[in-house]
Amino acid sequence: MADIAVIGAGIVGASCALFLQRDGHKVTLIDPAEPGSKTSYGNACSISASAVLPTATPGVARQIPAMLRDPAGPLNIRWRYLPRLAPFLLTLLRNTAPERAAAHGKAIAALIHGVLPAYEILLKQAGAESLVQRLGALKVYKSDASFAGSQHERDLMTEQGFPFEVLNADELRQLEPGLRPIFQHAIYATDSANVTNPGRLVRVFVDELAASGGAVVREEAVGFEFVDNRVAAVRTSGGSVSVDSVVLAAGPWSRGLAARLGAKLLLDAERGYHVMLPMPETPIRRFVHFADDKFVLVPHEDGLRLTSGVEYAKVDAPPDYRRIRNMIALAAATVPDLDTREQSIWCGNRPSLPDSVPVIDRSPRYDNAFFAFGHSHLGLTMGPVTGRIIADLVAGRDPELDLSPYRAVGR
Numbered sequence: 001m002a003d004i005a006v007i008g009a010g011i012v013g014a015s016c017a018l019f020l021q022r023d024g025h026k027v028t029l030i031d032p033a034e035p036g037s038k039t040s041y042g043n044a045c046s047i048s049a050s051a052v053l054p055t056a057t058p059g060v061a062r063q064i065p066a067m068l069r070d071p072a073g074p075l076n077i078r079w080r081y082l083p084r085l086a087p088f089l090l091t092l093l094r095n096t097a098p099e100r101a102a103a104h105g106k107a108i109a110a111l112i113h114g115v116l117p118a119y120e121i122l123l124k125q126a127g128a129e130s131l132v133q134r135l136g137a138l139k140v141y142k143s144d145a146s147f148a149g150s151q152h153e154r155d156l157m158t159e160q161g162f163p164f165e166v167l168n169a170d171e172l173r174q175l176e177p178g179l180r181p182i183f184q185h186a187i188y189a190t191d192s193a194n195v196t197n198p199g200r201l202v203r204v205f206v207d208e209l210a211a212s213g214g215a216v217v218r219e220e221a222v223g224f225e226f227v228d229n230r231v232a233a234v235r236t237s238g239g240s241v242s243v244d245s246v247v248l249a250a251g252p253w254s255r256g257l258a259a260r261l262g263a264k265l266l267l268d269a270e271r272g273y274h275v276m277l278p279m280p281e282t283p284i285r286r287f288v289h290f291a292d293d294k295f296v297l298v299p300h301e302d303g304l305r306l307t308s309g310v311e312y313a314k315v316d317a318p319p320d321y322r323r324i325r326n327m328i329a330l331a332a333a334t335v336p337d338l339d340t341r342e343q344s345i346w347c348g349n350r351p352s353l354p355d356s357v358p359v360i361d362r363s364p365r366y367d368n369a370f371f372a373f374g375h376s377h378l379g380l381t382m383g384p385v386t387g388r389i390i391a392d393l394v395a396g397r398d399p400e401l402d403l404s405p406y407r408a409v410g411r
């Protein structure tokens with residue numbers, strides 16, 4: 001069996017490492033940070049079993065100017081980074097063309113079909129089932145008009161065979177009595193789940209890897225050594241790790257290392273924010289996406305997590321917490337007696353490509369290098385299924401999925 005290094009200990013890297021170890025490989029996970037402490041720490045906790053839409057959809061371009069003007073709105077572009085972001089944003093706009101958006105949505109949905117089985121394998125192995133609540137996910141709408149706007153999404157969910165129910169105001173109140181009765185309609189994605197603490201889930205996966213003989217190296221991968229057109233070692237801040245194969249899963253920090261492995265990609269940070277609030281007396285029980293105001297409330301073991309935001313900026317740009325703090329007032333308008341005292345605040349970088357489709361592929365230049373990054377809004381959901389596919393690619397097994405949409409070249 002092979003010596004394999006996985007670069008990046010987020011949900012994607014940890015899942016790749018575990019699936020590779022299950023195949024008998026000797027796995028070394030390389031990351032200077034604590035496992036699960038970056039993007040995988042602060043997300044909206046949802047394992048979505050019904051995702052069908054990329055960020056770039058046909059209607060989105062029309063909504064952008066109004067969203068950018070609204071200081072409490074969910075969208076922001078840091079204009080000083082425009083020279084670097086321009087190619088990403090222009091490709092994103094091109095991807096709003098209906099046929100492109102449809103193809104990207106299909107690529108996302110194809111992965112979603114494998115999400116729950118892959119999760120089950122890793123949760124069982126790591127004894128982490130109690131970190132996942134299988135209560136479905138809600139998207140709620142204040143008016144008939146805004147609900148009507150979800151028709152396309154519902155059609156796609158039906159087409160993909162993703163189960164969901166449409167709820168009226170009373171049915172929603174029974175499911176989530178903690179919400180004000182101001183929502184007329186809801187989509188209830190019954191197969192979705194939420195993780196009670198995503199950062200801890202990754203730590204549990206990495207502990208399991210170590211307990212089963214894997215190595216965890218707390219160093220930064222800074223480059224590679226190549227012999228005969230193959231990667232022979234990962235150079236790190238502390239030395240080097242010899243490899244038979246390497247998997248690059250460094251989330252939003254993958255761009256530079258991917259270029260050294262032969263793939264130039266428009267991978268950038270699509271940032272998002274959260275604030276932690278105390279859980280109200282009548283708790284929010286499951287992931288709730290507020291379609292009109294574009295934020296999410298989700299239960300977390302430390303309280304109630306409010307997430308929002310799509311901000312295009314450089315991965316190391318300083319956070320701007322104004323918009324997420326503005327969202328607290330909108331949340332208070334939906335949850336009676338919400339205690340709005342901020343417990344903590346966070347900014348993270350979704351690793352995004354302009355088509356919202358992750359890269360799950362072999363390097364175009366080095367046969368023994370593999371890519372697993374760019375999971376955008378759905379990395380917590382897609383981490384384990386990505387790990388399973390990467391293990392298949394390394395083993396030369398048929399992943400039973402057409403992998404052409406996830407290629408590193410031609411995007």
Ligand SMILES: Cc1cc2nc3c(=O)[nH]c(=O)nc-3n(C[C@H](O)[C@H](O)[C@H](O)COP(=O)(O)OP(=O)(O)OC[C@H]3O[C@@H](n4cnc5c(N)ncnc54)[C@H](O)[C@@H]3O)c2cc1C
Binds near residue numbers: 032349351
């Ligand atoms: C506000 C918000 C809400 C979200 N909500 C959801 C949700 O509800 N459901 C969902 O599915 N997804 C959600 N996401 C997206 C999801 O969080 C990400 O797609 C996912 O966490 C990406 O995981 P990752 O492992 O690729 O990256 P990360 O978790 O960022 O891990 C990458 C790791 O690579 C390491 N690294 C970087 N450079 C190097 C290097 N040179 N050498 C070694 N290691 C390195 C980093 O230290 C880090 O630990 C959300 C994201 C945000 C921001």
